[in-house]
Amino acid sequence: xxxxxxxxxxxxxxxxxxxxxxxxxxxxxxxxxxxxxxxxxxxxxxxxxxxxxxxxxxxxxxxxxxxxxxxxxxxxxxxxxxxxxxxxxxxxxxxxxxxxxxxxxxxxxxxxxxxxxxxxxx
Numbered sequence: 001x002x003x004x005x006x007x008x009x010x011x012x013x014x015x016x017x018x019x020x021x022x023x024x025x026x027x028x029x030x031x032x033x034x035x036x037x038x039x040x041x042x043x044x045x046x047x048x049x050x051x052x053x054x055x056x057x058x059x060x061x062x063x064x065x066x067x068x069x070x071x072x073x074x075x076x077x078x079x080x081x082x083x084x085x086x087x088x089x090x091x092x093x094x095x096x097x098x099x100x101x102x103x104x105x106x107x108x109x110x111x112x113x114x115x116x117x118x119x120x121x122x
Contacts, residue, residue: 011118018114025107055083 059079066075 014114014118018110022107022110025110026104029104029107055086059083 059082062079063072063075066072
C-alpha cells in the first residue's frame with residue numbers, strides 16, 4: 001500500500017513538471033497554425049485574383065478576335081461554356097482535398113508518451 005502511495009506521488013510530481021511543457025507546446029502550436037493559416041489565405045487570394053483576371057481577359061480576347069466574323073455568337077457561348085466547365089472542375093477538385101496534418105500532433109504524442117510512462121510506473 002505504501003508503494004502505491006509512493007508511485008502516486010511520483011506520478012503527481014511528473015505530471016506537475018510537465019504541465020508547463022504542455023502549455024508551451026500548445027502556445028507554439030497555436031502560433032504555427034496561425035502563421036500557416038495567414039500564409040495560405042494570402043496566397044489563395046492572390047492566386048484566385050489573378051486566375052479570375054486571366055480568365056476574364058482570355059474570354060474577352062477570344063470574343064474580340066471573333067467579333068467581325070460569323071462566329072461571334074458561337075465564340076461568346078464557347079467562352080461561357082468554358083467558364084462553366086472550369087468552375088465545375090474547380091468545385092469537384094476541391095471536394096477531395098484532405099486537411100494537412102494537425103500542428104497539435106506533437107502535443108498529442110507527448111501526452112501519449114507521458115501516459116505510457118505513468119502506466120509503466122504504476
